[in-house]
Amino acid sequence: MDEATLMSQHVSCSISFNEWIKQRDEVYRRFLEDIEIGYADRDVIDFIKLVFTKKKIYTTSSCSGRITVIDASYPWLREESYVIYKKHEPITVDDIEQIIYSHIPKYRFWLVASGPILHFVVLDLQSASLLLKIVHGAGFKHSGIISLGGSGIVIEAVSGTWTSFLLKEGSELLVSDLARIVKVANEVLIEGKKRLEKLFKVIKETDI
C-alpha cells in the first residue's frame, strides 16, 4: 500500500453533514430540556452552550467533575456498585460523616473525586485531530477518539485528575483523619474545574 492509497483511506465513521446537523440539533434540544428540569450539571452549562456555537463539534455528555461516595468492591465499577452520595461542588466533613458512621457498606465505601469528563461528537477527522491537540493542551491528558462509528467521530476528554480514598469495609473505618481526606478531595475537584475553565477559553478562541 503506498502513501496515496493511505491518504484516501476511509472508515465507516463517515456521516452526511445533514444527518450530523440533525443529530446535533436533537442533542441540543434535550440539553435545553435538562436545564429546564434542573437536571443539568450547573458548572458545565456555559461550556456546553459554547460548544454548540461551534461548527464541527458538539457534546453529548458532560460532567464538570464531582465527588461521590460509592459502595463497591472497586471504585471504577458501575455494576454491583451503588452511588450513596454525589455532589458537583466541594463537600464538607459533615456530609461524609453522616454516611460512614451510620451505614455499613455491602462492599466497600470509597470517596472518589473525579475531574471533568466530556464527550464530543466531531464532524470530520481534521477537526478531531485539532480537538485532540486542544484537549491534551488544556490538561485533559487521557483523551482520545473512542469511536469511529456510524454516527460520527466521538472524542472522550478526561482530565486524569482523579483520586480514590477507601473509607470503610464491613464495620471497620479505614481512614484516621476524615477532615484531611475531605480537604484533599476538594482540592482534586477544584483542579478539575480549573482545567475545564482553561478548555473553555481555548475552545472559545478556536475556529472549529
Added chain:
Amino acid sequence: MDEATLMSQHVSCSISFNEWIKQRDEVYRRFLEDIEIGYADRDVIDFIKLVFTKKKIYTTSSCSGRITVIDASYPWLREESYVIYKKHEPITVDDIEQIIYSHIPKYRFWLVASGPILHFVVLDLQSASLLLKIVHGAGFKHSGIISLGGSGIVIEAVSGTWTSFLLKEGSELLVSDLARIVKVANEVLIEGKKRLEKLFKVIKETDI
C-alpha cells in the same frame, strides 16, 4: 459537504507503508535490547512479542500494571513527584511499612495500584477502528486514539482499574489498617493483569 466528500477525507496521520515498517522494526530492536538488559516489564513480554507478529499494529510502550508509592501532592502528577517504590507484582505489608514509618514525605505519600497501559501504533484507520473495539471489549474501557500525527495512528489502551490510597502527609499516617490497603491494592493489580490476559487471547485470534 456531502457524504462522498466525507468518505474520502484524509488527515496528516497518513504514513507510507515502508516508513511504518521501518519504524516498527526499530521499535522491536529496542524492545529486544530492553529484554537483554533486564529493563522490560516481564509480565508483558509475551504480549509485546505477540503484537509484533501482527501486520498492522505494533506497541511502543507497554506496562502490565504496577503498584507504586509516590511522593506528590496528587497521585497523577509526573513533575514535582517522586517514585519511592515500584513493583509489577503483588506487594507485602513489610514493603510499605518500611517506607512510610521511616520517611516523611515532601508532599504526600500515595499508594497507587494501576492497571496495564499499552500504546499501539496502527497503520490505517480501519485497523484502528477494529483495535478500539477489541480493547474496549477486553475491559480497557478508557482507550482511545490519542494521536493522528505524522508517524501513524496511536491508540492508548487503559483499563481503568486504578486506585489510589493516601498514606501519609507530614508526619501523620492517614490509614488505620495497612494490611487491608495492601490486600485491596494487590486485588486491583491482579484484576488489571487478568484484563491483559483477556486482551492477549483476543488479539491472538484476530487478523489485524
